[in-house]
Amino acid sequence: MKRSGKRVIPGFGLSMGVTLTMVSLIVVIPLASLVVFTAKLSPKDIWETITRERVLASFQVSFLTAFIASLINAVMGVILAWVLVRYDFPLKRLLDGLIELPFAMPTAVAGIALTSLTSDKGLIGKFFSRFGIKIAYTRIGITVALVFIGIPFVVRAVQPVLEKLDPSYEEAAGSMGASRARIFRSVILPEILPAAMTGFGLAFGRCLGEYGSVVFIAGNKPFETEITPLIIMSELQEYDYASASAISLVILAAAFLILFFVNLIQSRNSKILGR
């Protein structure tokens, strides 16, 4: 806080004060109680809880499906944001408006609807089952549900940045003969990458913890399609708060690291861009 002499803009005390209070009330204090409950176990018990074979298998399922789903969402999110900002076409408003739908629909409803579509009796599932691909009750099904859950994150993170981006740079680059791919790579991508990364990070974190929609489509078979939140739920059913908190702390730590990393990239990027 030594640099306060540099602060020309007023309002630091007030905005920091409000921010810190709210963060501590809503985030830090509740999280602290999670740590306190985990601490009821000895370190050895915690280790044994989180390294049980079945728990490890669930970590694998959860991390893998969440990663693939957020990757799909990152690519599709950038494309969607680009299309929505830069092009005019019929039904654009409709497309734009549907983006938030996954948030508004209760997760259980989404899970049930997606399952009935992708089971081998459903509309989409029937088509794929001809090629011997099963969607519902496999890891593919889990990924589909997670893609659904995460759609808004990347689109809505990239969209405002793209809107503020001045197309004159691209036009200048274009008139100097740069190819379209090159313009995208060297002019547009650096601008939207931080926002896309943020969206990716949030979607990934959300997917790791998602329960409501996935349990319907997953099949929940141990070692195959059992996700970590389901394990947490079974610990709670046994009234074992401590194990539940221990396992969820692992997920939380992973999410924290990923987001921290994303935030790091984001601030470094804005420095590179000279801002």
Added chain:
Amino acid sequence: MKKIISSVLAFTLAAAVLLTACGSSDRSDGKNNDSGKVTITNVSYDPTRELYAAYNEIFAKHWKETKGQDVEITQSHGGSGKQALEVANGLEADVVTLALEYDVNAVRDAGLIEDGWVKEFDKDSSPYTSTIVFLVRKGNPKDIHDWDDIVKDGVGIITPNPKTSGGARWNYLAAWAFAQKQYGNDEEQIKDFMKKLFANVLVLDSGARGATTTFVENGQGDVLLAWENEAFLSIQDHPDEYEIITPSISILAQPSVAIVDSVVDERGTREVATEYLNYLYSDEAQRLAGQNFYRPSNPDILNEFADTFDLNLDLVTIDDFGGWDEAQQKHFSDGGIFDQIYEE
């Protein structure tokens, strides 16, 4: 720095005031007076809504006639284990009517219900019971009649996960009871049987309703292991598509009812809460249970429903497993037999 601190203080205060404001404005129930109206909360599990919606009406009439007082009952439904957790964490329930004794014991362990609650009402505090049956597709294409038919190759089973669904623990124990009868006390063979059974399980849904959806709406599997009352509800919705098969042996599923002692003492509602649970054993309420596909615990009334229920079924009870605490520890705890079935 000073500024930060002062705005922190101001904001904490504002937040506290806000919370208090919406906290106090929403205290609708308050304390009960002797005269006028009394309200009680019944925390129950999922598929009992229709039963209690009807029962609350006849109870209100009964209470009005005998005591001259109006009674209003607030219902709460959810997964049995979760409901128990919530009561243990401060949800003010005057009575709990849950899917199994083990869940009521969890409320007892939190210090809210006194020891010995099981003997407080008749029939181990289970005014109505159910059992585990098979729901198969019409015409029974896989020719399923008993437990040993469903472990055969090529039969797809749908059952909820005993780890997350209290109801599914009855399914598991019913299958175990059959194997025990078959193989005596040779636990290795019983485990083998259970392993075969769960190898046939296609989808382990997190709850009973999810499993029914998987079987009925999404067309997965050949047989659904279900509570009898839920199987009847599926038949009611789709009369031409499914059949109920009763196996040779099953388990007597005993949903438990109890008074939450510390809550009724604080709210002064012990009398009405006790009568609320007692009246479940009246002829009228017993018939209501039967109409909602629960087996009435009064044998005379049960016989009135002989057309609906298969009464020749051989039923074991949880006591054959040494009670819930022991069964839970042995089969469903971390590293218990259910885990071993999948881990080995």
Added chain:
Amino acid sequence: MKKSDSGIAKYLLIGISFLFIILMLILPLITVITEAFRNGWEAYKEAVSDEYTVKATLLTLEATFFAVLFNTIFGLFAAWAVTKFRFRGKKILTTLIDIPVTLSPIIAGLIFVLTFGRQSAIYPYLKQWDIDIVFAVPGIVLATIFVTFPFISRELIPVLETQGTDEEEAAALMGEKWFGIFRKVTFPHIKWAFLYGIVLCTARAMGEFGAVSVLSGHLRGKTNTLPLHVEILFNEFKYVPAFAVSSILVLIAIVILVIRSIIEYIGKRNGEDVR
């Protein structure tokens, strides 16, 4: 710029976007609607006009209103603090703000139960003051605030970061107070991002299920929100009414979308560069 973007790339991208949206969003949506009307219009009307459905709708709107209000205030202050000033621990702060999204909703609910419930140290005091938090409306509001915590600040931060601080510094040197700077200089830049944030936050607040479900107690007519009511109907083997009630959420989401479009339209007509 729209004219310069010609040819295959444009239609390919639009095509991909439509395919993705149809498969991932519109088909599930159609599934929900067809299920809702499976037993005809009368059954639908009965399900949505049920006394408890109406109460649940009101409660959902109430919780959503408070969550959006709270997070709007927080989002503005936090975005201001994070982007206009340099201070140590900034990345940790932004990561902490993001954390609620990544926490499994079940655990989110659980930590509030542990913090304010019967097993917590402060429970006797709350009891003494007659304050109900868990299993009452304040708990539901709290859980909703928690799960939507970062949505508004997360939309604002990338935009403000791209914009830099020069304009604000200039205004400050000219003697503007912080609120004046915010209103005249900063707000015009962020208003569309702000709108996105509010829409995201509202949608997510309405649809939240997991955390609220742990904190609500499911008291019929008192602490049941719409998503919880959907779950209960579903668990009671009321398959069609469950979908009918979910369609209310879809409907509210559409209303919000229309409002947003109107705001954008008015903004555009007033000659502002929205897109």
